[in-house]
Amino acid sequence: MTTIDGEGASNAPSYRRLTVKTVRDETDEARSFGLASEVGDAGLYNYRPGQFLTFRIPHDEGLIARSYSLSSAPCADPEMTVCVKRVINGRGSNWFNDHLRVGARIEATPPAGRFVMQEGDAPMFLFAGGSGITPCISLIKQALIETKRRVKLVYVNQNASSIIYREPLQRLERRFSDRFICEHWLDDREGLIEAPDIATAAEGWASANAYICGPGSLMDMAEETLSHVLGPEATILMERFVSPDDSSSEEITSHEPIASEPIEIENFRLTLDGNEFVVPIVGGQTLLDAALAAGIDAPCSCVEGHCGTCMALLREGDVSMASQKALSKRNIKRGCVLACQSTPSSSAPIWIDFDL
Ligand code: FES
Numbered sequence: 001m002t003t004i005d006g007e008g009a010s011n012a013p014s015y016r017r018l019t020v021k022t023v024r025d026e027t028d029e030a031r032s033f034g035l036a037s038e039v040g041d042a043g044l045y046n047y048r049p050g051q052f053l054t055f056r057i058p059h060d061e062g063l064i065a066r067s068y069s070l071s072s073a074p075c076a077d078p079e080m081t082v083c084v085k086r087v088i089n090g091r092g093s094n095w096f097n098d099h100l101r102v103g104a105r106i107e108a109t110p111p112a113g114r115f116v117m118q119e120g121d122a123p124m125f126l127f128a129g130g131s132g133i134t135p136c137i138s139l140i141k142q143a144l145i146e147t148k149r150r151v152k153l154v155y156v157n158q159n160a161s162s163i164i165y166r167e168p169l170q171r172l173e174r175r176f177s178d179r180f181i182c183e184h185w186l187d188d189r190e191g192l193i194e195a196p197d198i199a200t201a202a203e204g205w206a207s208a209n210a211y212i213c214g215p216g217s218l219m220d221m222a223e224e225t226l227s228h229v230l231g232p233e234a235t236i237l238m239e240r241f242v243s244p245d246d247s248s249s250e251e252i253t254s255h256e257p258i259a260s261e262p263i264e265i266e267n268f269r270l271t272l273d274g275n276e277f278v279v280p281i282v283g284g285q286t287l288l289d290a291a292l293a294a295g296i297d298a299p300c301s302c303v304e305g306h307c308g309t310c311m312a313l314l315r316e317g318d319v320s321m322a323s324q325k326a327l328s329k330r331n332i333k334r335g336c337v338l339a340c341q342s343t344p345s346s347s348a349p350i351w352i353d354f355d356l
Contacts, residue, residue: 018045026165027085048117057091069239125152140172151180153180156214195224317352
């Protein structure tokens, strides 16, 4: 256990400039943006398939942070690429599609995220909806090109014209026909997908790790279904992004009522990469702020509750969360919190575990 007494250098993610190298229409509503870092920053932008970038968008209403997944994979693509699909009233997604042109510059944090291929050689069952294909296709490329794993993708869209990366998926199907299955589910053809349909699609994949990304309600249904089909010990990874744009119909919920006064706590302990730390925390500070201020390289990206990177298991103590929307129901049930949204809600010692 390491006890940290004073403030260290903050490891809060810093924004660097990227240049847009390519822009490509994927559907009427989604575009891919190929990006390059500045000379000297390249090492900062090494990434793992499935990760994302958080962008600082100079919107008319002020700077806003939005996280978008990388669809590229280092083993297959020369360029770091994100895909952004328009969302109705989505300030970030519409700004990207309306303003970002080849040659433009935009600020982004280095890649982050834990929606990455798990160790071992388990088959992969991916469930994607709409633009949720973005991190999934990155993982699929890695799995097929760099490993011998079997891979199945179930990809849900409203209709054929809303399928993103249709041709790249077809090419992968042809090239890896012996171990890649891509099943499209189109609402206008088959109706809305339901839990039994997902269970049927997952038959024969009981030993697989599952990866889910898409609209929130679809993800919740897929998570619940796959946890039954694959068993309670199954590894199920979810990539869930929320923003003020697409969540306006949801209520803001809190783990606990938010304390009106900053609370001093006796002890703040955290586990990260198998190491234990005890760090100072002052009243009103979030758990993430306290960890970063102590110089601990805690996982984070947006620091606004959108991306879920700072998720940790609350092993002891009481916290209030300003927002928990980036957490799945399953992870809320497990006792997970977002460190960037959590402040102490009692003076009891707190212990959070980033190793989950
Ligand atoms: S850093 Fe993105 S949700 Fe906390």
